[in-house]
Amino acid sequence: xxxxxxxxxxxxxxxxxxxxxxxxxxxxxxxxxxxxxxxxxxxxxxxxxxxxxxxxxxxxxxxxxxxxxxxxxxxxxxxxxxxxxxxxxxxxxxxxxxxxxxxxxxxxxxxxxxxxxxxxxxxxxxxxxxxxxxx
Amino acid sequence: xxxxxxxxxxxxxxxxxxxxxxxxxxxxxxxxxxxxxxxxxxxxxxxxxxxxxxxxxxxxxxxxxxxxxxxxxxxxxxxxxxxxxxxxxxxxxxxxxxxxxxxxxxxxxxxxxxxxxxxxxxxxxxxxxxxxxxxxxxxxxxxxxxxxxxxxxxxxxxxxxxxxxxxxxxxxxxxxxxxxxxxxxxxxxxxxxxxxxxxxxxxxxxxxxxxxxxxxxxxxxxxxxxxxxxxxxxxxxxxxxxxxxxxxxxxxxxxxxxxxxxxxxxxxxxxxxxxxxxxxxxxxxxxxxxxxxx
Numbered sequence: 001x002x003x004x005x006x007x008x009x010x011x012x013x014x015x016x017x018x019x020x021x022x023x024x025x026x027x028x029x030x031x032x033x034x035x036x037x038x039x040x041x042x043x044x045x046x047x048x049x050x051x052x053x054x055x056x057x058x059x060x061x062x063x064x065x066x067x068x069x070x071x072x073x074x075x076x077x078x079x080x081x082x083x084x085x086x087x088x089x090x091x092x093x094x095x096x097x098x099x100x101x102x103x104x105x106x107x108x109x110x111x112x113x114x115x116x117x118x119x120x121x122x123x124x125x126x127x128x129x130x131x132x133x134x135x
Numbered sequence: 136x137x138x139x140x141x142x143x144x145x146x147x148x149x150x151x152x153x154x155x156x157x158x159x160x161x162x163x164x165x166x167x168x169x170x171x172x173x174x175x176x177x178x179x180x181x182x183x184x185x186x187x188x189x190x191x192x193x194x195x196x197x198x199x200x201x202x203x204x205x206x207x208x209x210x211x212x213x214x215x216x217x218x219x220x221x222x223x224x225x226x227x228x229x230x231x232x233x234x235x236x237x238x239x240x241x242x243x244x245x246x247x248x249x250x251x252x253x254x255x256x257x258x259x260x261x262x263x264x265x266x267x268x269x270x271x272x273x274x275x276x277x278x279x280x281x282x283x284x285x286x287x288x289x290x291x292x293x294x295x296x297x298x299x300x301x302x303x304x305x306x307x308x309x310x311x312x313x314x315x316x317x318x319x320x321x322x323x324x325x326x327x328x329x330x331x332x333x334x335x336x337x338x339x340x341x342x343x344x345x346x347x348x349x350x351x352x353x354x355x356x357x358x359x360x361x362x363x364x365x366x367x368x369x370x371x372x373x374x375x376x377x378x379x380x381x382x383x384x385x386x387x388x389x390x391x392x393x394x395x396x397x398x399x400x401x402x403x404x405x406x407x408x409x410x411x412x413x414x415x416x417x418x419x420x421x422x423x424x425x426x427x428x429x
C-alpha cells in the first residue's frame with residue numbers, strides 16, 4: 001500500500017495521527033496535494049480547506065485558518081492553529097461573523113485593521129463553504 | 136476566660152472552615168488534572184514549530200525579520216501573569232515581587248522616563264499594580280475562567296503591531312512555570328524581539344533538500360508570529376496549572392491546620408468540662424457536709 005503518515009498538530013491537541021493515502025492543503029501559492037513519495041516540501045498554508053483521503057479511500061474535510069506543512073520521507077506534519085470538522089462548524093456563528101466583517105470593511109473607519117477584517121471574512125466564508133459542501 | 140459554650144462554638148466554626156478548604160482543595164485537584172492535560176497536549180505543537188523554525192534559520196542563515204530586530208530597549212512592555220482568584224498561598228505575591236524587582240533593577244532608567252508599561256493577566260496582578268505608581272496598558276482579568284488559544288493569539292497580534300510601530304522595543308513575560316503540583320518556578324521570558332535560535336540545539340537537517348513554498352523568508356515570516364503565539368499560550372496554561380497546584384497545596388495545609396486547631400480546642404474543651412464537673416461535685420459535697428454538720 002502506498003500509505004503516508006500524517007500528523008496534524010494544533011496548539012490544543014494532536015488532532016490527527018495515522019496513515020492516509022493523500023492529503024490536500026491550501027498552500028500559499030495555491031492548493032496542492034501530497035501523495036506517496038512526494039518530494040520534501042516546506043510550505044506555509046492559508047485559510048482554506050484540508051482534504052484527507054484515508055486508507056479506505058474515504059475523504060474527510062476540515063477547515064483551517066492557516067499554518068505550516070512539512071513533508072519528507074512520506075511523513076507529513078501539519079501545524080495548524082485551528083482545525084474544524086464540518087460537524088464542529090456553527091453555521092449561524094459563521095454567518096454572523098461574515099456579516100460583521102463585511103460591515104467593518106465597508107465602513108470608512110480610519111482605525112480599521114484592514115488585514116484582520118479581511119482575514120476574519122475569509123475564515124467565515126471558508127467555514128460556510130465547507131459546511132455547505134458536506135450538508 | 137472562654138466558657139464551655141464559647142469553645143464549642145469555635146470548634147463548630149473551625150469545622151465549617153475546614154469543610155470549605157477541603158472542598159476547595161478537591162475542586163483545585165480536579166481542575167489541575169485538566170490543566171495538566173492541556174500543557175501536555177500543547178507541547179508537540181510548540182516543539183514542532185520550534186524545530187521547523189530552527190532548521191529554517193540554520194539553512195537560511197538569516198534572521199532579517201522585523202520581529203528579531205534588536206533595538207535600544209527604551210520602551211519596555213512587561214507582561215505579568217497572575218491568577219484571578221486568591222487563596223493560593225504565595226503564588227501571586229511571589230510573581231508580583233519578582234516583576235517589581237526586575238522592573239526596578241533592570242529598567243530603572245525607563246521607569247523614570249515613564250516608558251515601562253504593564254500588561255496584567257489575572258485580576259490579582261492588576262489590583263496590586265494599579266494601586267501603585269505603574270502604567271498599566273492592558274488589563275486582562277478573568278481570562279482564566281475560560282482559557283482559549285485566541286486569548287494568546289489576539290494579544291500577541293497586538294504586541295506585534297506595537298513592536299513594529301516602535302511603540303515598544305522589548306517585551307518580557309513574567310509568570311509561574313508549572314513544575315509539579317507542589318512546585319512552580321518564577322520565570323522571566325523574552326517575547327519580543329525574538330532571540331536568535333541557540334546554535335547548539337539546531338538539529339542538523341540542512342542536507343534535506345526541501346521545496347520551499349513560496350520561499351524560505353515568507354515561511355519564516357509566517358512562522359514567527361505563530362511561534363510567539365505558542366510561547367504566550369504556553370505561559371498562560373503553565374501559569375494556570377501552577378495556580379491550581381498552589382491552591383491545592385495551600386488548601387491542603389489549611390485543612391491540616393484546621394485539624395490541629397480542632398484537636399487542641401477539643402482538649403481545652405474537655406479540660407474545661409472536667410474542671411466544671413469537679414467544681415460542681417465539690418459544691419454538692421461541701422453543701423451536703425454543711426447540712427450534716429448543721
